[in-house]
Amino acid sequence: HPTKLIKFLVGVRHQNEYFPIGGPWSKSLDGANPESDPQVLRRTAVRCVQAQTGMDLSKCIQWCRYLEVRYHRPEEIHKGRLIESRVENIIVFLPDIAAACMPSSLEWEETISKYKQACDEEIAEELNEDNISDHEIETRSASHHSTIDIEKLRVIDLKAELKARGQHVTGLKSDLKKRLTKIIQQEKVRIAI
Known part of the structure; x- marks a missing residue:
């Protein structure tokens, strides 16, 4: 109809x-x-x-x-x-x-190639950072939880923050984010008490 x-x-x-x-x-x-x-x-x-x-x-x-x-x-x-x-x-x-x-076929191909390039760069960055061994991660003091923006941290920074807090630094970026988020929440609770 x-x-x-x-x-x-x-x-x-x-x-x-x-x-x-x-x-x-x-x-x-x-x-x-x-x-x-x-x-x-x-x-x-x-x-x-x-x-x-x-x-x-x-x-x-x-x-x-x-x-x-x-x-x-x-x-x-x-x-x-x-x-x-x-x-x-x-x-x-x-x-x-x-x-x-609707984009033309040329515009669509250009969009696909830009997206693929961005994905490839992100994957390459994660692969390079995942290959860093635990002892190569710089040792530094833990940043205060109020100054950390977990979504903007790279894998190497996530690992450095976890290592500074005495935690395991192995796993995918998503696992590292979850682990650091949980630890930061625990720190906030300890400070509030």
Whole structure:
């Protein structure tokens, strides 16, 4: 069924107030004559969606004008100024975002190679640090538990902190992190008592 093929990205105000992503047309930013030039309102949509969600829809090729609502606004006084009666147009587009969100095959290959390179570097670093023997680890005094950020420590630093506390220094990085975390928690409890 077509309703299962279309999904709407909406914003949420407060708890249950939904609104479409978008914003007002700007002559200076988007161009003049939105009635005659369809690219003007597309530029408005691209600009507003980018500002509100961070998604770049500039690569979208197909834009379906899905809905147009016309509000007939009466003359009113707002903040002491007279605002003439006017017609306000709200236009909802359905862009084909496949082109905007899906990378080309070249971009995808580049992303894969960058990711693979980052993984290889991380693995190589861990392998090099895992091969360091216990007696090669520098002997130093244990750092105070409040100054240690376990997530940022390299394997060699984890081993040095464990060795300074008289603990075993063998195991994978994840094991070393768990062991040091447990010891630091015990230190905090001892200090609190």
